[in-house]
Amino acid sequence: KKLGKDQFAVFEPAMRESFQKHLQMEADLRRAVLRHEFELRFQPIVRLRTEEISGLEALVRWQHPERGMIPPMEFIPLAEETGMIVPIGEWVLREACRQAARWNAQRADGQKPLTVSVNLSAVQLERADLPQLVSSALAESGLPARCLVIELTESLLVDHRPETLDRLREIKALGVRLAIDDFGTGYSSLAYLRNFPVDIIKIDKSFVDDIGDLPAAAALTLGIIQLGQALQLSTVAEGIEHIGQLSELTDGNCELGQGYYFAEPLTAEAMDDLLFPS
């Protein structure tokens, strides 16, 4: 008000434009849900000592008819805000279980079954029917519960409601394992390890990035791995891009890892070729 009436004219068009963009994106997203415009990519999670593939992380993409492939960071926040993450996340979970079961059925006898990791958003955890959804995704795909990992971020655990913990316990009771994603980036990571029934720690890429350059990053990474061992949790290092990072992590006894050094997130077809070379 103090700036006077004219000031509004200056930024109003910009505001209107961004508001319209937001509305357009929301309408597009609604249509995307109805028309199934989503796809999954699968990134291998590798046993660092042997470099064998132990599992896959399912990562969603939006194939927009005009704008092409939209990465999750550009639509997940809007999907969460509008509640559309619920149908999207349900599709992701069912599709990830279906693909993993299909790959496991094709694997040779004696090979350990692959795990599949699915990212969950806080909005999905607010739903009382989440445990039923997980159990129905397992039942309809035939994927054993021990092959499914649910990834939760620390921010999800920060402002959790009391029911969240019950829901996570119900999911764990099915035999599904829980991972803390982006570990080390939240404000009280250690508290989550005490309060939540987690099985796996995923060390955030930012630690792995600096492992060869910053002694502090290396010390923190090794500390997280040791913490995991002391608590009998698996540790997965995220975002491994160079062999130097791999050797530091292997020397530090990190069990698993993923990153462009091994493979980028792949289409289901490319994953077929990787798993079953002809």
Ligand code: C2E
């Ligand atoms: P995230 O769960 O931490 O997934 C790891 C992200 O790091 C992925 O990005 C992956 O492509 C990327 N990445 C893996 N290795 C490397 C590497 O070596 N270098 C670099 N620079 N990046 C690497 P993406 O696929 O864009 O996903 C971003 C985030 O979006 C995910 O982070 C996750 O939080 C969220 N997300 C993805 N799919 C879903 C989903 O189905 N549901 C929900 N709720 N969130 C999802």
Ligand code: MG
């Ligand atoms: Mg993840």
Ligand code: MG
């Ligand atoms: Mg992560």
Ligand code: MG
């Ligand atoms: Mg992340």
